Each structure stands twice: as structure tokens, then as C-alpha cells.
Amino acid sequence: MGTIDSYPTSSGNRYRVTYRKPDHLQTTKRGFRTKKEAQIFLANVESRKADGTYIDPASARATVGQLGVGWLAGQTHLKPSSIAVVESSWRLHVEPVWGSKSVGEIRFSDVQTWVADLARGSSEVKAKSASSVLRAHGILASVLEAAVRDHRIPSNPARGVMLPRKVGREHRYLTHEQLHRLAEASGTYSTLIRLLGYTGLRWGEATGLRPQDINLERRRISVVQNAVLVKGEVIIGTPKTHKRRSVPFPAFLVPALTAALAGREREDFVFADLRGRPLVTPTAQPHSWYNRSMAAAGLPGMTIHDLRHTAASLAIAAGANVKAVQKMLGHASAAMTLDVYADLFDDDLDAVATRLDQAARSASVIKLADS
Structure with missing residues (x-):
């Protein structure tokens, strides 16, 4: 047990705990x-020492900046592209505000105000998107959570704050005719455009393809790697979900893919630049060939990722079930596919009502209900 003793001050006796x-x-x-x-x-103090919840006041003086460096270094599970985004958010939004503050002095209200300021913006600073705000808050909350686990602070002041809602961009889909018009306008990239629009491959998955990944006889593509632009450099890594998958492609693409594979070694990139490196995402470049092709095809505003949405739309319209579309796109579950593309299954709801009506009439229950 500790001891308590008194000592004199100009304001009278005070007590000290040792x-x-x-x-x-x-x-x-x-x-x-x-x-x-x-x-x-x-x-x-004695109670907290006994149950293991004691917080050393000295530990709470560690700053967010000090702990953030260690937290960032520990994000080894993230892909290079994700790490780059996290580091940028830390550098631009988190560290300038919280870096010099000790974790023990941060209050819930302070975090709430910061989140609101990010989302609202000011005359000097542009309002940040919901995604940017959520990412910045997630970083601060994670650093503070580590402080909680290290027994530096008793609770996480970043938890429970009101956060902006992330509103997804409305999906845009191309018809078969529009997709082929865009492909024709893309010239030497026409095969790549058709492949994206009929398989649902992500840009990095398509540009990371090698001849050994394409089986022309089975009309299957093995998605085993991903080519992602990180800080101006294309990095080759595993697919987005770290899971390999097999993706089918329609027979009419065989001649074009055969031509694309001609003269390439097994380890070469099928869709490469003049140096043999995977193509860089064209929408990241002003006045890119993709933007020019869209304008020529009369389809302004379509992004490369809209071709992935188009593939899902065309597959569902062709009669593919949710599970097949899930596997084609590489979603974690069929539920995720339904959540992302719920608007594409409206016709299925109409069909359910029609079949229920037919079944009820066949069972003669309609007459009973009417009587």
C-alpha cells in the first residue's frame, strides 16, 4: 500500500500520495x-493495479506523432497502394493536427470538432469527401486504440463520434452497342476495352495479365496478380482480395486475344507499353487515349471502372445468377454482389411477383379469396 502525508503551501495544507x-x-x-x-x-490506484487497468500518467504523455510512426510501420498487411493512401492521409490530415498532442489530453469533443471541420471545410481549406474523412478518422482512432491496448489511456476518445455517410457513386452501364463503339474508338486498345467490359476484370488485373494466365481453349483467365500505380510507379502484387480466381470470357474474344498474345513470352505482359511495362491507368492522365475515345464514342464521363459495372450488367442480363457474377468479379460473397448491384435485380423482383400470381391462380386460391 502507498502512504499519505501532508505538506504546507501558501494556500494551506495539501496532501501527497506516494x-x-x-x-x-x-x-x-x-x-x-x-x-x-x-x-x-x-x-x-490499488484497485486498478489489482485488476490490471492501471494507467501510468507518464505513459499518457506520449504524443500521437510518436505513436503514429510505430502504427504506420506496423501496417505490413496492407498492399503498397493502400499504404500509400494511408500515409498520405496521415501526412495531410492527421499528423498536422494531432501529431504534437499527447494521447492523454485528447477529448471526444476535440475529435468530433475535427471531423466536422474536415467534412465542412473552410474559406482556406476545401471540404474533404466522406471517404477522406472516414480514412483520416480511422487512422487517428487506430493510433488511439493502440494507446488503449498499451494502457496509456483508459478509453478511446475517437470512438463514437458522428461521421459523414459515404454515398456511393451511381453506377453507369454500357449496352453491347455502346461498349463495342467505345472499343472501336479506342484503336489499338480495343481488345483491352472489350476484355474489361465482358469479364469485369479490374484495370490492374487486366494489365497484369501474362500469356500464361490466359487459356484460349477453355476461354478462362487466371487472375493471379495485379498491376497498381503507386506514387508514379507500377507495382506488381496479388489481386485486391489476395485471392486468385478464374474468369470466363466469351468466344468472340478469342481471335483478338490470340493476336494480342502473338510474339509474347509466357512472362511478358499482354497489355504493355513500349518498355514492356503494364499500361498505366489512362484516366490518371489528362487528355488520355481513353478520354479521347469516350468523346469519339459519345460516352463522356464513363470511367474505366464503369466497364467492370458494365460486365456485371451484361452478365446478369444474359441470365447469370448472383453466385456466378460474384465469382467472376471476385467479390467476397454473393451478398456483397447483391448489395453493390441491387439495381440490376429489379427485374427479378417483378418475375417473383409474376410467378407468385401464376402459382396462386393455379392453386385456385384466387377464387376463394374473391368470394
Whole structure:
């Protein structure tokens, strides 16, 4: 147990508590006005030491900047592209505001105000998108959560704040005719455009393809790697979900893919630049061939990712079930596919009502209900 003693001050006697921390180092807490206050504090310390929830005040003086460096270094499970985005958010939005603050002085209201300021913006700073705000808040919350687990602070002040809702961009789909018009306008990239629009491959998955990944006889593509632009450099890694998958493609693409594979070695990239490196996402470049092709095809505003949505739309319209579309797109579950493309299954709801009506009439229950 600790000890309590009094000492004189200009404002009268005060009480001091001397106790040992869990690491057996002795420390003191001064300034109690009454002995009762000191006794309550000491009892609380001993109780927290006993149940393992003791917080060392010195530990709470660690700054977000100090702990953030270690937290960032520990994000080894993230892909290079994700790490780059996280590091950018830390550098631009989190570290400038919170880096010098100790974790023990951060309050819930402070975090709430910061989140609101990011979302609202100001005359000097542009309002951030919901995605940017959520990402920045997630980083701060994760750093503070690590502080909680290290027993630096008793609870996470970033948890429970009101966050902006992320509103998904409305999907845009191309018809068969529009897709082929875009492909024709794309010239030497026409095969790549058709492949994206009929398989649902992500840009990085398509540009990471090698001849050994394409089986022309079975009309299957093995998605085993991904080519992603990170800080101006194309990085080759695993697919987005770290899972390989097999994707079918229609027979009419065989001649074009055969031509694309001609003269390439097994490890070459099928869709490469003049240096043999995977193509860079064209929408990241002003006045790119893709933007020019869209304008020529009369389809302004269509992104490369809209071709993935188009593939899902065309597959569903052709009669593919949710499970097949899930596997083609590489979604984690059929439920995710339904959530993302719920608007494409409206016709199925109409069909359900029609079949229920037919079944009810066949069972003659309609007459009974009418009578």
C-alpha cells in the first residue's frame, strides 16, 4: 500500500500520495485538498493495479506523432497502394493536427470538432469527401486504440463520434452497342476495352495479365496478380482480395486475344507499353487515349471502372445468377454482389411477383379469396 502525508503551501495544507506503480517504481501525486480525496485516489490506484487497468500518467504523455510512426510501420498487411493512401492521409490530415498532442489530453469533443471541420471545410481549406474523412478518422482512432491496448489511456476518445455517410457513386452501364463503339474508338486498345467490359476484370488485373494466365481453349483467365500505380510507379502484387480466381470470357474474344498474345513470352505482359511495362491507368492522365475515345464514342464521363459495372450488367442480363457474377468479379460473397448491384435485380423482383400470381391462380386460391 502507498502512504499519505501532508505538506504546507501558501494556500494551506495539501496532501501527497506516494505509491508504487505495477513496475515497482515509486511515484507521487500531489495537490489533494483533503485527506479523504487522497485516500480515494490511493484506493483507486490499488484497485486498478489489482485488476490490471492501471494507467501510468507518464505513459499518457506520449504524443500521437510518436505513436503514429510505430502504427504506420506496423501496417505490413496492407498492399503498397493502400499504404500509400494511408500515409498520405496521415501526412495531410492527421499528423498536422494531432501529431504534437499527447494521447492523454485528447477529448471526444476535440475529435468530433475535427471531423466536422474536415467534412465542412473552410474559406482556406476545401471540404474533404466522406471517404477522406472516414480514412483520416480511422487512422487517428487506430493510433488511439493502440494507446488503449498499451494502457496509456483508459478509453478511446475517437470512438463514437458522428461521421459523414459515404454515398456511393451511381453506377453507369454500357449496352453491347455502346461498349463495342467505345472499343472501336479506342484503336489499338480495343481488345483491352472489350476484355474489361465482358469479364469485369479490374484495370490492374487486366494489365497484369501474362500469356500464361490466359487459356484460349477453355476461354478462362487466371487472375493471379495485379498491376497498381503507386506514387508514379507500377507495382506488381496479388489481386485486391489476395485471392486468385478464374474468369470466363466469351468466344468472340478469342481471335483478338490470340493476336494480342502473338510474339509474347509466357512472362511478358499482354497489355504493355513500349518498355514492356503494364499500361498505366489512362484516366490518371489528362487528355488520355481513353478520354479521347469516350468523346469519339459519345460516352463522356464513363470511367474505366464503369466497364467492370458494365460486365456485371451484361452478365446478369444474359441470365447469370448472383453466385456466378460474384465469382467472376471476385467479390467476397454473393451478398456483397447483391448489395453493390441491387439495381440490376429489379427485374427479378417483378418475375417473383409474376410467378407468385401464376402459382396462386393455379392453386385456385384466387377464387376463394374473391368470394
